[in-house]
Amino acid sequence: MSFSRTSTVSTEPRSRFRAWLGVAAITASLFVFVTTELMPVGLLTPLSAGLSVSVGVAGMMVTLYGISAGAGVPFLVAWSRRVDRRALLATLLAVMAAGNLVTAVSPNFPVVLAARLVTGFAHGVFWAIGVAMAMRLVPGEKAGKAAAVVLSGMSIATVVGMPLGTFIESLTGWRATFLIWSGLSVAVLLAVVLTLPSLPSRSAIPVREVFALPIRNGRLRGVMTTVALYVLGHFGAYTFIRPFMEQRAGASAAWVTGLLIVFGIGGALGNFAAGHTAGRNPRATFVVACTLLVVSLLLLLVIGGSLAGLAVAVVLWGTSFGAANLCQVNMMLAAAPDTFEAAMSLNTMGYNISIALGALLGGLFAGGFGPAGAVWFGVALTVTALLTAFGKRRAPRARRP
Known part of the structure; x- marks a missing residue:
């Protein structure tokens, strides 16, 4: 396609x-x-x-x-x-x-x-x-x-x-x-x-068909599963990034604010970096971005006890997450080119639910094991997303009607 x-x-x-x-x-x-x-x-x-x-x-x-x-x-x-x-x-x-x-x-x-x-x-x-x-x-x-x-x-x-x-x-x-x-x-x-010019709708479908899309389209179902997993992992860890910074590295409020701004800048850079390859091969680009996301979380655990190490991990985290976010859009398009809006509506629903569940489950781990527990939860879910993406290598393309 x-x-x-x-x-x-x-x-x-x-x-x-x-x-x-x-x-x-x-x-x-x-x-x-x-x-x-x-x-x-x-x-x-x-x-x-x-x-x-x-x-x-x-x-x-x-x-x-x-x-x-x-x-x-x-x-x-x-x-x-x-x-x-x-x-x-x-x-x-x-x-x-x-x-x-x-x-x-x-x-x-x-x-x-x-x-x-x-x-x-x-x-x-x-x-x-x-x-x-x-x-x-x-x-x-x-x-x-x-x-x-x-x-x-x-x-x-x-x-x-x-x-x-x-x-x-x-x-x-x-x-x-x-x-x-x-x-x-x-x-x-x-x-x-x-x-903007007039843009007539071309890929939206009735409600009853929207929820049947993942059932009929195995490739779309795989992409939605992968997205849900990495969003769960990211937000499970990110929700508790401030207490992690404060407890592990003794970061002040000013440092936390600055690092969160750097995270956002990294996200924008990741978007643009992935833009050069995500359109041609979104799955491979996502695998690279998700791998770097795992590495950034592990770096947070290993060297996040110093402010310099914390900064390195946060920059890589923001950049890889920004790249992964762009890739998931291209992956959705590749999986459901003729019903893209409908597929994105399901993806939006799953994305927001995953944010809420990620914060909830990350909170349970943070409550039991401290903020580092939430980061380990993020590592586990992101690795699972990465393995899911690898497992979909030979998934068949969605057929055009």
């Missing part, structure tokens, strides 16, 4: 500059979605005080957002299968703008939770359609690069978005911060409308 056939939707002449402007608009969309998801993490203390709830209860803003971002995606993508993707993305950004606006002016915490629930659904749908849209805007041989550019929006949100939101809150307050992000959502919406 050629990527050039599956990733380009139109034969009409379109300037290269305008196409990449569209990719940039989709990248900005991901930046807005991810920063909106993570914003409460840096604002929990003022949020909880302003809404008269405990910090633990305020954390439900992140939890509920993540659940809705995963649970409803296959249904929403299938139900919107006849909607032009540019119009759908604009609608999702409008929902995001409205959700941030409601959060900014909400009189109480239940209203905030309701707004987060709705915006979480929009976030999940974006993950199912956004990368595919970017890959369709450019010539087939550039599809992998377009995917890498879009996924860099997640790393940029981690490196820039969260600290920026915290800084704005310190100057204006948490309500004004969400209000500003609502305006940013509107600005990105306008960019999408102005730069």
Whole structure:
């Protein structure tokens, strides 16, 4: 299966500059979605005080957002299968703008939770359609690069978005911060409308067929299993990276912040590095990235007792995770080229569930064996993902109908 056939939707002449402007608009969309998801993490203390709830209860803003971002995606993508993707993305950004606006002016915490629930659904749908849209805007041989550019929006949100939101809150307050992000959502919406061409849906299918895909398509089932395993491993360890840094290396809060920023930068570099090979051979590139992910976690355990060793391990971890994230998109495309959006909706659901389960199981290991236990859990699950990827070497390609 050629990527050039599956990733380009139109034969009409379109300037290269305008196409990449569209990719940039989709990248900005991901930046807005991810920063909106993570914003409460840096604002929990003022949020909880302003809404008269405990910090633990305020954390439900992140939890509920993540659940809705995963649970409803296959249904929403299938139900919107006849909607032009540019119009759908604009609608999702409008929902995001409205959700941030409601959060900014909400009189109480239940209203905030309701707004987060709705915006979480929009976030999940974006993950199912956004990368595919970017890959369709450019010539087939550039599809992998377009995917890498879009996924860099997640790393940029981690490196820039969260600290920026915290800084704005310190100057204006948490309500004004969400209000500003609502305006940013509107600005990105306008960019999408102005730069993206019409993109009719071509690979979405009815709900009843979405959940049958892994049953009929063994290669897709294998990719989904591999992705779930490495996401479980990564987030099982990453959730407890701060206590590991503090206990093992005596890292200060400033060091932790700096290393997390470095992790995000490494993720962006990993995206771009894998972009050169993931389109041609996603499985082999994933195997390399996942191997480096295992090595980085082992380095964390072996040399993470010093700040210098910690920095080396974190840089390699971020870079390999960024590369693996890009590869899993290309692996999904290779496994289900004719039902890519539907497959990505299932992948989004599995990805978010794996994040939640990874944090839960990692917490059990951290509780029993300390933060290093969570890292060992990450090693075990990532090695299992690597073995699964190796085992799928001879899996048959999905047949075109």
